[in-house]
Amino acid sequence: MENINRIEAADCPEINFDKKSKIFRIAGNSYPENCETIYEPIKNFIENYNVEENKILNLEFQFNLINSTSIVYIAQIIMKIAELAQKGLQVSIKWLYDINDEELLDLGNKLSSISNLPFEYVKLKEE
């Protein structure tokens, strides 16, 4: 299970999955041409997450713009996390969004609903 660190680009989010610091964070825009290259490593990371060794998973999402295909990949990642939660993993998901961005709030609600995982919604003040 390798760490994943990806620097933010105009169309790709910053990704920080660090086992040691226990930071699992995806933040920024997500509308890449090929979502698979961005999100497959995260799916693999989650699939290989050792629930026996790591009982807790704290995840933070802070999107700005996100396209429909990215949403599909994020849904797949969250559903994999939900499977681990059923095996005893304690999951905490923070969903950060701009205070006036109801679309992102709605997306968080959808993802929480399909995975049956509670999200903590954090409103951010608009810059």
Added chain:
Amino acid sequence: MSLAEEHIKCENQILADYHAIKESLKKDDVIICQHIGTFNQHILISIISLLDHTLVQNGEYLSIKKRLSYLVIECIHNIIFHSNITSDKNQLAYLLIIKNELGYTIYASNAMETKNIVMLEAKINDLLAIKKSALSNLFKKKIQTPEINENGYAGLGLLTIMDKSGKDFNYKIAKVSQTFALFHLEININYKNYQ
């Protein structure tokens, strides 16, 4: 007619349509962005950046800014993934974003193969038959059982466009030659829905 001649006919038609839209604009309409020809991810990034800058300068609501950006991303990805490519590797497509008295209008058009017309029309008609309020739930259902193609693309662009535009859009599929047709989309983002 050879394939090369069909390409030229298609190119001429898309140019004529593009200029017809520009000529039909009202005096106070403002072109926010226009691009004709080949689209790729770099052009998408530039258009989103330009759009963001312009809308911030215009003091637009965040909700309008976001909605417009989401729609433009889906329109351009639709062009990148589905538009027909000419023999010299160029795309036949355009995108125009207009600010008008009611809000904003996105015009997008791309060449497609006539053999795909029936499939596209069936897909659009299926989505049009769904109530506006049910589109969001359909999206929720689709993201749980996606069909991702070999390019890593989930194919939810049209559904997203319908959902995010609140079905405030017009479309037209015009056959240009035996092999090619043009798929036009006109999407409206009306101020009255955001205040």
